Amino acid sequence: MSHVATLVSNPVRPAIDAAAIAKARALLPNAISETVLKPGIAADIFFAPGPDAQERELSDLVRAALTPAPIDVVVQETKYRRKKLFVADMDSTMIDQECIDELADYAGLKAHVAAITERAMRGELPFEPALRERVALLKDLPLSVIEETIRAKITLAAGGRELIATLKAHGVYTCLVSGGFTLFTNVIAEKLGFDENRANELLIENGKLSGKVREPILGRAAKLATLQELAGRLGIRMEETIAIGDGANDLDMITASGLGVAIHAKPAVAAAAQARLDHADLSAILYCAGFGA
Numbered sequence: 557m558s559h560v561a562t563l564v565s566n567p568v569r570p571a572i573d574a575a576a577i578a579k580a581r582a583l584l585p586n587a588i589s590e591t592v593l594k595p596g597i598a599a600d601i602f603f604a605p606g607p608d609a610q611e612r613e614l615s616d617l618v619r620a621a622l623t624p625a626p627i628d629v630v631v632q633e634t635k636y637r638r639k640k641l642f643v644a645d646m647d648s649t650m651i652d653q654e655c656i657d658e659l660a661d662y663a664g665l666k667a668h669v670a671a672i673t674e675r676a677m678r679g680e681l682p683f684e685p686a687l688r689e690r691v692a693l694l695k696d697l698p699l700s701v702i703e704e705t706i707r708a709k710i711t712l713a714a715g716g717r718e719l720i721a722t723l724k725a726h727g728v729y730t731c732l733v734s735g736g737f738t739l740f741t742n743v744i745a746e747k748l749g750f751d752e753n754r755a756n757e758l759l760i761e762n763g764k765l766s767g768k769v770r771e772p773i774l775g776r777a778a779k780l781a782t783l784q785e786l787a788g789r790l791g792i793r794m795e796e797t798i799a800i801g802d803g804a805n806d807l808d809m810i811t812a813s814g815l816g817v818a819i820h821a822k823p824a825v826a827a828a829a830q831a832r833l834d835h836a837d838l839s840a841i842l843y844c845a846g847f848g849a
Contacts, residue, residue: 557604559584559599559609560637561592561618562630564833565838567715570596571625571835577601580618580629585609598843603624612830616784619832626662626835630844636795636814637846642723642810643783645801646734646741646755648677650748650838651714655740656690658709662701664696665693678822679804683735683775690770691758695767702739710740712747715839720749722842729790734783735775735805753784780808801825 563586565571569663572592577599581587582583584603603613606695615631622629647654652818660669669690676686720730732753745753757770779801787797799806799813802821810816810829818829825834833840842848 557636558604558633559602559611559614559631560634561615562598562616562632562844563601563622564598564628564630564694564836564843565596566836567597567627569626569835571627572596572599576622576625576627579621583621584614585617593843597609598840598848600703600843615832628833628836628840630797630815630817630831630833632815632830634753636793638794639796639798639814639845640725640728640798641787642720642728642730642784643733643779643797643799643813644731644750645803645806646732646744646753648737648802649800649806650713650732651744652711652713653703653709655710655736656687656694658705659694659697659701660690660698661709663694664706669693675812677803677805679807679824683805684773687735687756687773687775691765691769692767694758694765697765699763699765705739706743710744712744713838715837716748719838719841722847723845724749724751726847729786729792731782731786733774733779733809735773735779735803737769754778761824776808778804779806780812783809783813798841800841815845817844 563572581601586604588602611631615629618629619655620625654673657670675681676683730750732750734741734755737753737758738755741755756774759766759768795814797813798815799809800817816829817831818825819833
């Protein structure tokens with residue numbers, strides 16, 4: 557066998573049954589066998605396509621055939637399926653919110669800032685100037701709003717704790733890398749158990765946000781550089797890496813990694829990633845990466 561198609565659904569909406577597996581298997585060339593990883597939630601179908609197989613085209617074909625069932629499909633080679641490095645975006649990926657939008661709520665500017673965030677995450681605005689513009693609008697907010705935002709507004713994305721705990725139990729190195737801020741990533745990374753985190757630094761003056769962020773800004777290029785640096789430092793092949801995110805500033809690391817995952821992502825990111833998760837939660841990555849059996 558050379559390839560595996562992993563069918564995954566959200567644990568709160570189990571959708572994978574024998575009929576779905578049979579329908580998917582019929583579309584995969586030279587299907588060999590299937591394995592139910594968790595009833596209703598995940599299954600593997602092993603198959604052997606030709607040398608010119610296009611993984612994303614096959615996954616889209618099967619996904620379309622299974623519609624309207626809420627099932628995601630990830631197709632990949634079985635070689636290097638088990639990964640050794642996991643790099644994840646934070647906002648709208650490992651947490652359910654965009655931190656800068658929630659901060660802006662305290663300044664009465666959430667709708668305005670959220671509109672800029674949305675355009676930046678869709679790739680309609682360059683990330684760095686968009687971040688500077690949004691941070692400037694936070695000027696003079698007291699530092700205490702960071703702790704209050706985390707306490708009152710930020711929730712961990714479903715499946716995240718299970719994902720990180722299981723990856724670490726299998727020796728996978730984990731890094732949270734965000735275009736957001738260290739005042740948030742330090743807390744979220746500790747809550748979830750990441751080995752390290754990287755993000756931008758908000759500048760503080762007299763206990764208040766100065767409206768500025770330390771340069772250079774960690775954006776799209778820096779996220780890719782983080783993936784490459786960690787892989788090199790740890791002696792890990794790029795084929796043995798996973799990168800996950802939802803926005804345009806995640807796209808370079810997603811497309812460069814061994815398994816790039818767009819989760820509940822903006823259209824351009826979902827279209828370009830090898831793996832697209834529209835329905836499943838973060839625990840689906842365990843099944844895709846061979847750790848969920």
